[in-house]
Amino acid sequence: MIRIDSLYKTFNKGQPNQVDAINGINLHIAAGDYVIVVGSNGSGKSTLMDLISGSVVPTRGAISFNGKDVSKLADYNRSPWVARVFQNPLSGTAPDLSILDNFRLAALRTKPKGFNVGATNAFKTLVKERIAVLNMGLENKTGQLMGTLSGGQRQALTLLMSVMDDCKILLLDEPSAALDPKSAQVVMQTADHLIKDFKLTAMLVTHNLKDAFTYGNRIIQLSEGAIKYDKSAAEKHALTQEELFNWFF
Numbered sequence: 001m002i003r004i005d006s007l008y009k010t011f012n013k014g015q016p017n018q019v020d021a022i023n024g025i026n027l028h029i030a031a032g033d034y035v036i037v038v039g040s041n042g043s044g045k046s047t048l049m050d051l052i053s054g055s056v057v058p059t060r061g062a063i064s065f066n067g068k069d070v071s072k073l074a075d076y077n078r079s080p081w082v083a084r085v086f087q088n089p090l091s092g093t094a095p096d097l098s099i100l101d102n103f104r105l106a107a108l109r110t111k112p113k114g115f116n117v118g119a120t121n122a123f124k125t126l127v128k129e130r131i132a133v134l135n136m137g138l139e140n141k142t143g144q145l146m147g148t149l150s151g152g153q154r155q156a157l158t159l160l161m162s163v164m165d166d167c168k169i170l171l172l173d174e175p176s177a178a179l180d181p182k183s184a185q186v187v188m189q190t191a192d193h194l195i196k197d198f199k200l201t202a203m204l205v206t207h208n209l210k211d212a213f214t215y216g217n218r219i220i221q222l223s224e225g226a227i228k229y230d231k232s233a234a235e236k237h238a239l240t241q242e243e244l245f246n247w248f249f
């Protein structure tokens with residue numbers, strides 16, 4: 001599904017502040033895989049997400065989705081494949097619009113301008129059904145402004161919105177890091193269910209040891225922009241907590 005070949009990213013090339021953020025990554029991710037990405041601060045995790053989503057252009061190397069080379073496609077042209085959820089709950093939603101209007105925008109994300117999505121009762125019913133799964137009681141408040149919700153509620157809705165337009169790849173960049181423990185758990189479990197239910201190919205960047213243990217069927221450790229370890233879920237579960245803990249540094 002995702003194929004990355006000899007990928008490099010250098011920032012400020014030739015300048016005194018040059019940073020070799022990604023240093024020759026080769027990574028093949030099968031459809032339906034859920035890859036956990038860990039590593040110390042500055043090891044290149046977010047840059048790798050940026051390169052896959054298209055918000056950063058590679059210095060060298062290739063990225064393809066389902067055999068199509070997307071290396072030169074801008075992020076907005078990759079949106080039919082890729083949805084991304086960030087740490088900040090404010091970044092994925094429009095605070096001055098209602099919950100329903102945010103879902104309408106999400107469903108329109110990859111459609112041509114003027115495409116008539118979200119105006120029907122069927123769409124409203126679909127949105128309510130999806131939101132009800134969260135057990136947050138928000139399905140009967142779809143007229144409420146997004147900006148009046150808590151960070152956890154917004155982040156859970158952002159996840160739901162990310163799958164409204166049939167994306168295939170979900171990139172989760174520390175989606176629960178800014179939330180209280182209970183909201184964080186709801187968001188992580190929601191993500192896990194969505195990945196399974198919608199058969200998404202997913203990657204999770206996390207600094208949370210418990211989440212790294214609990215989720216995913218594969219885990220990679222980045223170190224200085226390269227993959228140091230790449231293990232299956234079974235191999236991960238054979239590690240002690242202390243061994244996995246060391247992967248974060």
Ligand SMILES: Nc1ncnc2c1ncn2[C@@H]1O[C@H](COP(=O)(O)OP(=O)(O)OP(=O)(O)O)[C@@H](O)[C@H]1O
Nearest residue numbers: 011012019021039040041042043044045046047048
């Ligand atoms: N736009 C940029 N310009 C210059 N340097 C950058 C840029 N983006 C990232 N870097 C550098 O690239 C390196 C990798 O950064 P990146 O954010 O990918 O690391 P990370 O593993 O996600 O870190 P963290 O865990 O702290 O979020 C760092 O040295 C960072 O300072």
